[in-house]
Each structure stands twice: as structure tokens, then as C-alpha cells.
Amino acid sequence: xxxxxxxxxxxxxxxxxxxxxxxxxxxxxxxxxxxxxxxxxxxxxxxxxxxxxxxxxxxxxxxxxxxxxxxxxxxxxxxxxxxxxxxxxxxxxxxxxxxxxxxxxxxxxxxxxxxxxxxxxxxxxxxxxxx
Numbered sequence: 001x002x003x004x005x006x007x008x009x010x011x012x013x014x015x016x017x018x019x020x021x022x023x024x025x026x027x028x029x030x031x032x033x034x035x036x037x038x039x040x041x042x043x044x045x046x047x048x049x050x051x052x053x054x055x056x057x058x059x060x061x062x063x064x065x066x067x068x069x070x071x072x073x074x075x076x077x078x079x080x081x082x083x084x085x086x087x088x089x090x091x092x093x094x095x096x097x098x099x100x101x102x103x104x105x106x107x108x109x110x111x112x113x114x115x116x117x118x119x120x121x122x123x124x125x126x127x128x129x130x131x
Contacts, residue, residue: 043064044108044118049124059092065112074103077107
């Protein structure tokens with residue numbers, strides 16, 4: 001509702017000289033004739049990967065509720081993807097890893113309900129098997 005009111009005022013030209021307006025988790029930007037609404041992307045922090053036997057747990061935090069997705073693989077860009085659409089601020093995704101692979105790249109991705117997305121890159125290695 002607040003976003004609709006902000007857009008109405010922008011369309012009517014009553015923006016009080018501002019070129020953008022922050023309303024809840026959305027930024028409204030004015031470009032002379034047009035107004036665009038850009039959802040705020042979450043800020044990702046505390047990204048951590050903890051490995052086990054053929055699994056890795058990827059955890060991170062976001063400042064606003066957002067989804068949890070991890071893309072991973074042995075080369076960039078990673079092809080496999082695991083995640084949840086639940087909107088949370090504490091994220092945990094468990095990866096099932098293929099046997100006989102030891103070095104991985106991953107990208108943690110969080111998106112808000114409004115579509116603002118952020119990502120953070122990580123890489124990790126599994127211990128070499130004992131022969």
C-alpha cells in the first residue's frame with residue numbers, strides 16, 4: 001500500500017525535489033518522466049561452508065527475510081542448485097556432493113519476495129581420501 005501511495009505522488013510530480021524515495025524494503029527512483037520501483041536486495045553476511053563426508057553445509061545471514069539457494073559444482077559457473085523459497089534471515093543449505101570430487105565452487109543466493117537478489121561466492125575442498 002505504501003509503495004502505491006509513493007508512486008501516486010511521484011506520478012503527480014509531488015516528490016519534494018527528491019530523486020529517490022525509500023518505502024519499506026523498496027526504492028522508488030524518479031527519472032524525470034518515469035518512476036521505477038526497485039526492490040531492495042538483502043545484504044549477505046557470515047557466509048560459511050562446513051564439510052563432511054560427501055556433504056557440505058552452507059550457512060549465511062541476511063538483513064531482511066529472503067530465500068536460500070546455493071549453486072555448486074567443480075567448475076565455474078556451477079551447474080547444480082539446491083535451495084528453499086522460505087523467507088528467512090538465517091540460511092542453511094545442505095549439499096550432497098559427488099564421490100571422487102574434491103574441489104568445489106559455490107554461489108549463495110538470497111532473493112526477497114519483491115525480487116531483490118544478492119549473491120556471494122565461496123569455494124571449498126573435501127579432504128583427500130586416505131589410501
